[in-house]
Amino acid sequence: MYTYTQEVLTIRYLRFALISLLLSSLLWIVACSNQSQSDNQLTLEEGVFSYAMSGLYKPFNYTDSKSGNLAGFDVEIGEALAKEMGMKPNPVTNPWESIIAGLQANKYDAIIGSMAITPERDKAVDFTNPYYRSGAQVFVQDKNTSIKSPEDLKGKKIGVVKASTFSTIAKEYTSEVTEYTSDVTALQDLPTGRIDAVITDQAVGFHAIQEENFPLKEVGKPLNLDEMAIAIPEGNEKLKEKINVALQAIIEDGTYDQISQKYFNRNILGEEQ
Template sequence: MKSIRSILLVALLQVAATTSAFAADELAQIKSAGVFRVGTEGTYAPFTYHDESGKLTGFDVDIATAIAQRLGVKPEFVEGKWDGLIAGLDVNRYDAVVNEVSITDARKVKYDFSTPYISTHAVLIVRSDNTTIKSFDDLKGKKSANTLTSNFGKLAAAHGADVVPVQGFNESIDLLTSGRVDATVNDELSYLDFRKHKPDAKLKIAATDTSSDDDQSGVLIRKGNPDLQAAINKALADIKADGTYAKISQKYFGKDISQ
């Protein structure tokens, strides 16, 4: 019996060592492969979307590309719907998720984040002729278009909204403008970008969530990769120091949002 226990213990230790070695060596594996695999939606303008030619572009796409360049590799984007995007890390579909993933205590239990690379507020968007929804509390019993697992969807639900599930910002706006929902709780920067492209859209911001600190987003990676985390943090610091971040910022928002 003692012999069997010893064999099992050795086997478990070997599995643990293998798992630890794999995790610790992810940065080396990325550099060896020459590719930084990035999970992203591709449907969330201006952060990750397809332009008129069909090319994947956006603020987060450019940030991820700049990180890859400073890691000395090429970016490889793997697109997926938001509701399953983070879970893609668990099955090794990619090395990181760069998709405005909010840094929360719940997510930090299972994953690691880079330092924040962007911050924003949640806003309550309604049609211009809406006079009944003036605050988040007015969402009670109203329909709000949101991705179910996003912080925005959770915020809408917390205020009593009937959350109508969608795949991204664009679908939320489509449902709102067509009158199929009463509102959407969404990202302030996404809305400002939308207004920049469609200034005549009959929508408005009814309220801004200032009940908590700015919503900060970071690059999401698997737990136990301190070398990769440090390398990504250094890349982010470098692109802010050399002006790359400011250029990307100006391109999508018309101002430097690094502060």
């Protein structure tokens, strides 16, 4: 026989089921709304393109001694891309050894910091099309006569920047590798005798010699050719496509060449190898 108690329990159950259904529907609507917002918003802050670099890689990215602002090739490429995308540029700095971790933690939208594409990095981030190509070059003190070719690096003390592809190359020649926070600091240490050579980007070394009057010289030809690209969080295909379109646009309209000529007196995009 259907009792009063059973009736009350049934009503309570129906109320509970209805409330659960309403809550589930509400959560689904919120989730869909957030997903839609995420899909439509390419960057962390709408209308702003924040991009990171070490700020210690002159002439690619550094702090201008007069203005105190970030300057360099990477900074201006980021500004040109942001303008092309209809966004406000926001260059920021982050230590190089943790710059990918910062991207993964959503501290900024991208890395425009002269990052070479490597298989290991490609597992952690997505890369755009290359925005310049350059090689790893050996530099020594200008009076050095013992290192005339890369083969002479065996057993020598080599300086490189932390967490760089240059560090990997240096370890192919010697176990005595000293890591620095910046390539410029490593180059400055050469005349002291604490290290015998530095492996860094060719353009960085040439700039130190020609513009900063560092008492250095290059050894042989570049050890390799790296393709530098813009790193973005994995899976953000819309941002990747938007940057690639903007990059192609500034290449075609001459903006890229203008920036490159300003810093290097040549176009450093080069030809695809």
